[in-house]
Amino acid sequence: MYVIVAGGGKVGYYLTKALHGAGQEVTIIEKARRRFDLLQEEFGDAALLGDACEVTTLDQAGAARADLVAAVTGDDEDNLVICQMAKRKFNVKRVIARINNPKNEVTFQLLGIDETVSSTKLIYSLIEQEVEVADVIPLTALRRGHLELVEVALPEDSPAVNRRVRDLALPHNCMLAIVVRGETAESVHGDTVLRRGDIVVAITPSASVQQFRAALLGRGAPTA
């Protein structure tokens, strides 16, 4: 596999090092001379001095035969342009963009760049999980974040305990999928009676998480 890494900052450096170590062919592009010298010292000919946003630089890097371009500079707009150029001018099959502002994830998708990685968002979601321990735990986002797969453990004071699922005031489009009791998991239906200590796995619209929490835990947002 031939990979082009655009941006020789810390992310680009360690990514190149890891790919190199895994025996992949890599070129790393860096536009700042001083930083480039450092990269050349480490990676030799695999380092290329130039602006990855420019067609000529991508051409020199051999973008036409690249299997993957990863744009990992510190500027979202640069990463967007690098990915678009790689995709549209050189027909690179797979492009990955690092984004710094999580809001740009949606924008990148709108502009044709589907694979984005945001460290801000990753760290935030980890913190979010930590904060909501013993509460509603987000497992994964579905349908680009419109739906969420969540998990909740029912405490003694839960208003849902000893009630049938069909009698709960669940938000619209919310579905309880699985209940985990001890070592066993059962699928949930309308007649399932929930018990204390049950772990419920559910799918809920992201906008209705508060309502879901109220139905199963009897409280609103978690207290910090």
Next chain:
Amino acid sequence: MHVVILGCGRVGATLAMMLAAEGHSVAIIDRDRESFRRLGRGFRGKTILGIGIDEDVLRKAGIERADGFAATTNGDNTNIMSAQIVKVKYKVPRVIARIYDPLRAEAYKELGIDTISPTLLGAGLCRDFLTGRPWRSIEEYQAVRETLPRSPGSERSR
């Protein structure tokens, strides 16, 4: 009409003053408050402090009801990204991005973003003045292939 301008440098500020003087509604965005001084005291448009790839800032400038958008910051990629957001998401009818790098300008023109490359335009105008040739059309000045020599060969193509 309502026009949103991104970047209050010399070009952006001059454009803002021109349009305002013609009676158009103008909102101009820049990340540096100092740059608005270029507009002079008489400027009747709106000034917004912020970054143009941030949609909250664009909305503050009235992008949802804008008839035109011009991206004139000194960053080619900022201009490209904001122009695309405005065109694709907000469907503003007339969108133009100033792009210094002629090849990038050409690439995005192919992708449907109207671009103006001051590099080719400026150099071409100077050449025609110096050599005593008549002025040409903007399209001719901005045609990369006729103006620039072939790009260097692909070192790593094999």
